[in-house]
Structure formats: C-alpha cells, structure tokens
Amino acid sequence: MIALVLAIVTxxxxxxxxxxVMDSRAVQAQATRTAPLTIDEVLARIELTHPLLQAAGAExxxxxxxILKALGAWEPKFHNNLEAERYETWxxxxxxxxxxxxxxxxxxxQPQRLMAGFNDSKLEVGHPWGFKVNGGLRQGFGDRGTxxxxxxxxxxxxxxxQQFIIGGSFKLLRGLMINEEYAEYQQAELxxxxxxxxxxxxxxxxxxxxxxxxxxxxxxxxxxxIVKRALAxxxxxxxxxxxxxxxxxxxxxxxxxxxQEVQKRxxxxxxxxxxxxxxxxxxxxxxxEQNEPVTPRQEWAPEFQGETPLPTADEIAxxxxxxxxxxxxxxxxxxxxxxxxxxxxxxxxKLLPKLDFDGHPADAATDWIVGVxxxxxxxxxxxxFQRGARGKIMGAEVQQQQLALKQQxxxxxxxxxxxxxxxxxxxxxxxxxxxxxxxxxxxxxxxGERKRFNMGATTVLFVNLRERNVVxxxxxxxRAQADYAVARGGMLWARGVLAKPWPTESLAKYGNPxxxxxxxxxQKPGRD
Numbered sequence: 338m339i340a341l342v343l344a345i346v347t348x349x350x351x352x353x354x355x356x357x358v359m360d361s362r363a364v365q366a367q368a369t370r371t372a373p374l375t376i377d378e379v380l381a382r383i384e385l386t387h388p389l390l391q392a393a394g395a396e397x398x399x400x401x402x403x404i405l406k407a408l409g410a411w412e413p414k415f416h417n418n419l420e421a422e423r424y425e426t427w428x429x430x431x432x433x434x435x436x437x438x439x440x441x442x443x444x445x446x447q448p449q450r451l452m453a454g455f456n457d458s459k460l461e462v463g464h465p466w467g468f469k470v471n472g473g474l475r476q477g478f479g480d481r482g483t484x485x486x487x488x489x490x491x492x493x494x495x496x497x498x499q500q501f502i503i504g505g506s507f508k509l510l511r512g513l514m515i516n517e518e519y520a521e522y523q524q525a526e527l528x529x530x531x532x533x534x535x536x537x538x539x540x541x542x543x544x545x546x547x548x549x550x551x552x553x554x555x556x557x558x559x560x561x562x563i564v565k566r567a568l569a570x571x572x573x574x575x576x577x578x579x580x581x582x583x584x585x586x587x588x589x590x591x592x593x594x595x596x597q598e599v600q601k602r603x604x605x606x607x608x609x610x611x612x613x614x615x616x617x618x619x620x621x622x623x624x625x626e627q628n629e630p631v632t633p634r635q636e637w638a639p640e641f642q643g644e645t646p647l648p649t650a651d652e653i654a655x656x657x658x659x660x661x662x663x664x665x666x667x668x669x670x671x672x673x674x675x676x677x678x679x680x681x682x683x684x685x686x687k688l689l690p691k692l693d694f695d696g697h698p699a700d701a702a703t704d705w706i707v708g709v710x711x712x713x714x715x716x717x718x719x720x721x722f723q724r725g726a727r728g729k730i731m732g733a734e735v736q737q738q739q740l741a742l743k744q745q746x747x748x749x750x751x752x753x754x755x756x757x758x759x760x761x762x763x764x765x766x767x768x769x770x771x772x773x774x775x776x777x778x779x780x781x782x783x784x785g786e787r788k789r790f791n792m793g794a795t796t797v798l799f800v801n802l803r804e805r806n807v808v809x810x811x812x813x814x815x816r817a818q819a820d821y822a823v824a825r826g827g828m829l830w831a832r833g834v835l836a837k838p839w840p841t842e843s844l845a846k847y848g849n850p851x852x853x854x855x856x857x858x859x860q861k862p863g864r865d
Contacts, residue, residue, distance in 0.1 A: 373639035376822075377843055379551045379623060383543050384839040384855045385848040386625035393539035394857030396532035401860060404529070407522035411463035416471070421454030422702040453479035453487070453702045459502060465519040467508035475500040475698065491710060504697030504711075510689040520683045524676050531672045532858070537836040538665040540855060544835040547623035548826040554616040556819040558638035561609035563811045567804055568602040575599050578797060591797045598801045641818040644766060645825065653759060656832045660751040663833025667751060670744045677740060681733040687726035690719035754831035761824035768817035776810040783807050 383390065426449045459473025477487060477498040484498070492501040508516065578595040581587040613635055621630040648656070661667055696713040720726070786803040789795040829835050844850040 370634075370637070372637075374551075374633050374637040375639065376548060376551055376826075378847060379547050379620075380544055380839050381843045381847045382624050382626075383547050384540070385844055385850075385853045387543055387623065387854050388625065388628075390536070390539055390543055391854035391857040393536045394855065394859075396535045397529070397858030397860075400525070400528040400532040403525040404522070407518070407525040410518035410522070411465060414461045416457065416459050416461060416473075418457040418700075419454070420457075420700065420702045421452065423450065423452050425450050451480055451483050453477070453483040455702060457502060457698070459504075465516075465522060466514045467512040467516050467519070468505060470503070470505040471697075472501070472503045475502045500698075500710075502698045506693060506695045509692040509694060511686060511691045512693075513686075515682055515686045517683070520679050523679050527672055527676055531669065534665045534669045534672065536855065536858075538669070540838070541665060541830060541833075541836040543623070544839075545826065545830045547620075549823055550616070550620045550623060552819040552822045552826075554613070554620045554633065555638050555641070556815050557609070557613045557616040558635050559641075559815045560812055561606070561613045561635070563808055563815075564602065564606045564609040567808050568599070568606045570804065571595070571599045571602045571801075574797070574800070586793070587797075594797045594801070598797070641815070641822065644769070644821075647762065647766075648759070648828075653755060656755050656828075657752050660755060660831060660833050661748055663836055664747075664751055664831075665833075665836050667744070667747045670740060670747055674737070674740045674744070677733060677736050681730065681737065684726060684729035684733050687729060688723055690717060692717050751831070755828070758824055758827040758831045761827060762821070765817060765821035765824045769814070769821055772810065772814035772817045776807070776814050779803070779807045779810040 455475050455477045457473060457475050459471045461469055461471035463469045474494055476494075477489075477500070479487065487498070489497060489500050492503075494500055575592075575595040575598075578587060578592050582589055582592045617633050617635070621632040624631040624633065693716045694714075695716070696711060699710060699712050783800075783803040783806070786795060786800050790797070790800045826835075838844075838853075838855050841850045844853060850856075
C-alpha cells in the first residue's frame, strides 16, 4: 500500500506536465501581434490554408484519373499465344514413309498421327475511332512429319517456320468515330474543367462565408466595446449618486436605481463578451495556421471602412455579362450540356446497323500448317425495332431540354443576384447615414440630460434612458455598417469575382502561393 501511494505521488507531477503543448513560435507570433485583422488577410488565408478548399482540389486528381482510365481502352497490349494440336491424316500424298514416322514399311492407308503448333507474339494497338490493328511474329513447330510438308503462305520470317502476322478489326457503321469508349474519354476530358468549377464553387462559398463571419465578429467586438464603456459610466455614476445621497442631495431610492442600472449593464457586457467569443471561434475556422485554426483576438478588430462610389448603369450591365461567364453555377451547366451532347451523338450512332470487319491469321494449328494463312469475316447485325437506341436518344434529348431550362433560369438568377446586391448596397448605405445621424442626436440628448442631472433638474432614471438610447443607436450603426460591407462582398460574389483565386501579391504576404490550398491537385512534373 505504501509503495502504491509513493508511485502515485511520483507520477502526479508527470501527469500535470502531460498537457497539450502548442507551437511556441505560433503562440508568440499571435501574442505579440498588433496589426489589425483585415478582410484581405482572411481571404488570403482561406486560399492558402483552408482544408475544405484543399479537399476540393482533389477533384483535379480525380479528373486525371478518369482520363487515365478512359485511355486504357486503347492502350497498346502485348499478346503471346501458344497453340498445339495432335492430328491424324489419311491423305495418300502424305502417306507414312519408312524411317520418318515408322521404323518398318508402313501400309499406305495407315493414318499418320502428327503434332503441329505455333507461338504468336504480337502487339495490338487500338484507336478511338473504333478499329484495332495488331502485328507480330509467328514461330511454327512440330514433329518431323509436320515439318516436311508445312507451308508458309506469305510474309515469311527469318526462317521457313517463321511468319510475320498482321490483323485487325474495323467498325464500319455502328461504333465508327463514336463509341462507348470514345464517348467516355471525351466526357473524361471535360471532367478537368468540371473539377476547376467545383474548386471555384468551394472557393466562392468559403470566401463569402468567411467574409460574412469576419464582419459579424467585427460587429460583435464593436458592440461589446460600447457596452463596456456604458458599464464604466454607470459605475462612475453609482459612486457619484452614493456621494450625493450621503449629503442628502438625492433620495436613497436613486442609489438603488443607479445600482440596478450597473447590474443590468454588467449583464449586458457579459452577454456581449460571450457574443464576441462565439463569433471569434466561428471566425477561427477560416483562419488556419500549421493545420490548426487560429482564434483572433478582440484587439485585432479594425474600424469599419467608409463609403465607396456606387457602380454606374454601364458597369452593372458589364457585371451581368461577366457573371454569366464567371459564376461556377452557370459554367457547370455548360459542361453538363457538352457531356449530354456526347450522349446524344452516341445514342444516334446506335441507330446504325452493326457492320464489323475482322481479319487475322488462322488460329488453328492444322490450318496454318497446310497453308491456310488468314481468316476474314464481316459481321452484320441490326435490331428490328431499335427500341434500345430510341430510348437512349429520348432520354438524352429530354436531359438536353432540362439543361436548357436550367441554363435559362441560372442566367436570369445571375442577373437578379447583381440587382439584389446593388439594392442591398444602396439601402445599407442609406441606413448607415440614418443611423449615424440618429447616434449623433442620441449623444446630444445624452449630454444634455447629464447636464440637467448635474444641475438637479432631472433624475437618474432619465439619464439611464438617454444612455441606453445611445447604446442602442450605436448597435444599429454598427449593424448597418456591417450590412453595407456584406452587401459589397455580395456584389463581388454575384459577379463571380470570389470564384477566382485571391491575388498572388496578397497571398505572398501571408504564405507561399505555390503551396496554397487552392492549388492542391494540380499535376506535378512527371507522369501520374
């Protein structure tokens, strides 16, 4: 028992030390930071380090994998075939000869039992248009009886038992220039641009979500600051009122009123601080460093930016044209339409009869030995009702109509997005002006009410009401300023600007643009 207690006492310090240890360099860098956190840095860090953007980059590798898989249909293939047969012959011209197939004189009608065979080594190459060709060398072998009368019909090799062989197959109607393998390859080639669209979609969503969260955090910090200042004013007034009450200048009830106001504002300050912590934790999911989210500090919050000029009517028209070209949602529909056109072309090709030509060296060993060199054939096949082909065409054409309607809707939605965010910019700008004026008037009333209180012409209750009005007006101003910033960011989103990588000069301030998360999945030098 004593030994157990000693062991526990010995291990307790070690357990206390076994806590998670953060990288001291990262901690020191964030602890000593004095520069404000800008929206440019937030978006740059998303492009550089966000894991979801890096995960979306894996679509590029998947696209290359699809192309490799499709190319496997025409990959050169090496074939080696070995054929051997045992056969009998009653041919009088090849009757057994004494000393060749039998030791004694043989009856002329006695069957010969011979063995013959060959080994084919050839290379086969396919083409997307629907034909395959092969060529190689055939080496014959057999017993002495076979070698006596074996015959190479043509293309004799390096000796009398070798033959150069060629062959191939050709699709003359169905499958010519368009077939399942070639259609798969064409669609696989489109998967590359489609992967870039998926990355752009994820980048656009992360940029917008990160920007909105940044401004929500900024609002929470500014609102917490105004609440803390109001709490400090209430605490000072409580001290003042307590002194006046001791001198008999105010009623004791005013002390209770001032104390109650302090408690209310303290509760509001605690709630505001909790709001700041909540928003900063959410914002940390967009700020990654060394594979860990970085929680921003409250003192990093900058002031809101001022007003910017509104875009002109010509600029709005240009924005709408650019949005139709740059928005990932619209571009993805264009890619799907191209893929569907390939399906339609393939389905229409299925209406043609199947007419295949095939030619290759004779595969039977005995046929080759007696001089039958090649086998040629044409295969013709046609469905009587063409139900399968007509069904595929119908399905592909319906899909084409659906995509056309989706494209029409997406293009109109893009136009409305631009108009919507323009309206948001205008209205939020007007709200900022009105809220600024309301805050100015509220502060004027607050100062006047304080002077009246110092002169004894009013009570603490009215002073508190004026100060609450100032806090509420400041709340509304900060919210309007944040909405104005969100509206400007929303206009960039509607134009498709956020779908593009953040400028390299900004990325270079916070990391290495070459290893950015947004570039993950690009093909590196060498073969896949």
